[in-house]
Amino acid sequence: MNIFEAMEQYGHEELVFWYDQAAGLKAIVAIHDTTLGPALGGLRMWPYDSEDDAITDVMRLSRGMTYKNAAMGLDLGGGKSVIWADSRHDKTEARLRSFGRLIQSLGGRYITAEDVGVNADDMAVVARETEFVGGLKETSGDPSPATALGVLEGMKAAMMLAFGSADFHGRRIAIQGLGHVGTLLGEMLKNEGATLIVTDIHEDEGRVVADRLGAQWVAPDAIYGVDADVFAPCALGAIINDRTIDQFKCRVIAGSANNQLQEPRHGLELMKRGIVYVPDYVINGGGVVNVADEFHRDGYNQERAYARVRGIGKQVQEILQHAQQAQIPTQEAADQVAEARIHILGRVDSTYIPE
Numbered sequence: 399m400n401i402f403e404a405m406e407q408y409g410h411e412e413l414v415f416w417y418d419q420a421a422g423l424k425a426i427v428a429i430h431d432t433t434l435g436p437a438l439g440g441l442r443m444w445p446y447d448s449e450d451d452a453i454t455d456v457m458r459l460s461r462g463m464t465y466k467n468a469a470m471g472l473d474l475g476g477g478k479s480v481i482w483a484d485s486r487h488d489k490t491e492a493r494l495r496s497f498g499r500l501i502q503s504l505g506g507r508y509i510t511a512e513d514v515g516v517n518a519d520d521m522a523v524v525a526r527e528t529e530f531v532g533g534l535k536e537t538s539g540d541p542s543p544a545t546a547l548g549v550l551e552g553m554k555a556a557m558m559l560a561f562g563s564a565d566f567h568g569r570r571i572a573i574q575g576l577g578h579v580g581t582l583l584g585e586m587l588k589n590e591g592a593t594l595i596v597t598d599i600h601e602d603e604g605r606v607v608a609d610r611l612g613a614q615w616v617a618p619d620a621i622y623g624v625d626a627d628v629f630a631p632c633a634l635g636a637i638i639n640d641r642t643i644d645q646f647k648c649r650v651i652a653g654s655a656n657n658q659l660q661e662p663r664h665g666l667e668l669m670k671r672g673i674v675y676v677p678d679y680v681i682n683g684g685g686v687v688n689v690a691d692e693f694h695r696d697g698y699n700q701e702r703a704y705a706r707v708r709g710i711g712k713q714v715q716e717i718l719q720h721a722q723q724a725q726i727p728t729q730e731a732a733d734q735v736a737e738a739r740i741h742i743l744g745r746v747d748s749t750y751i752p753e
């Protein structure tokens with residue numbers, strides 16, 4: 399891989415490689431853009447097939463964080479980190495603490511948090527070496543409840559546009575993935591009076607959750623084509639693709655999964671089919687909004703954080719309206735909003751103020 403070419407293509411500021419031979423740690427931090435503030439984004443531990451795969455992933459994810467943080471109205475830039483290792487076997491105190499020292503060495507240009515392959519206990523170990531960690535148990539904690547709340551609010555905004563009402567009574571919602579977010583979202587939707595259709599690749603555990611939610615269970619591959627008003631992807635990325643797109647009977651797609659569109663053209667295809675797609679990084683921004691509240695001058699306050707998470711409904715509404723007026727796919731509308739904020743605010747502090 400030609401790294402400088404890739405940095406130019408993605409628009410990255412900095413890539414940091416860290417190799418601690420004694421600890422057996424190979425880690426990369428990608429700082430994409432710090433126009434709006436320090437780069438915030440999670441740490442992923444993954445057994446990549448190659449070095450190039452690890453670099454590509456951290457670059458793609460960190461760029462996504464720039465857009466998400468900007469769209470959420472946060473004073474934070476975008477970054478992400480990866481540890482090239484298998485979280486099932488390779489998670490050692492030495493690796494996590496060495497990673498913490500890497501983060502500390504960046505002096506606050508990058509703030510890390512939980513992502514795939516690491517949990518709150520691991521981040522507590524990282525935090526023994528660095529002050530630049532968000533989402534610890536004693537501060538904002540697990541982001542999933544805030545993410546689920548943001549998805550619910552964003553879904554309501556999309557339903558207003560598609561159906562002229564955000565009332566869930568009589569509405570059928572299909573949820574793909576009953577993990578942290580999918581289960582919490584299911585509980586909220588049940589309380590709102592929705593009828594649920596659910597799936598998960600782990601059938602035994604999934605069926606227990608389905609029964610608790612009073613939901614209809616379908617096989618994982620059947621979820622795309624079920625008769626539902628709303629499809630809520632809460633599992634994997636790239637699930638809106640050439641294979642699935644003709645199966646959808648829903649009028650709204652609104653869920654927490656990252657990178658839902660396999661390619662940007664699938665956003666255009668949804669628009670042509672009259673399906674309201676809520677851009678993933680906007681509707682799933684509740685978790686990051688919750689973590690970001692830790693950087694408030696008075697420290698973390700859940701009430702204030704959750705009030706802001708509820709605001710995702712209005713943000714989704716504005717982006718959907720912008721897309722409708724400009725006749726562009728909703729993901730493109732979200733990108734325009736994020737890019738405009740970075741561009742305009744990037745000029746604000748160019749004004750000279752005497753000391």
Ligand SMILES: NC(=O)c1ccc[n+]([C@@H]2O[C@H](COP(=O)([O-])OP(=O)(O)OC[C@H]3O[C@@H](n4cnc5c(N)ncnc54)[C@H](O)[C@@H]3O)[C@@H](O)[C@H]2O)c1
Binds near residue numbers: 576
């Ligand atoms: N947790 C958060 O706060 C948060 C924030 C932003 C985005 N997200 C995204 O939302 C999604 C869900 O996050 P989570 O924290 O609930 O993850 P999780 O790992 O707890 O849950 C994911 C669930 O999806 C299931 N699954 C995987 N592949 C599937 C498939 N093909 N069909 C059906 N089910 C499948 C898994 O078995 C698991 O139960 C992920 O894409 C994540 O990146 C989560």
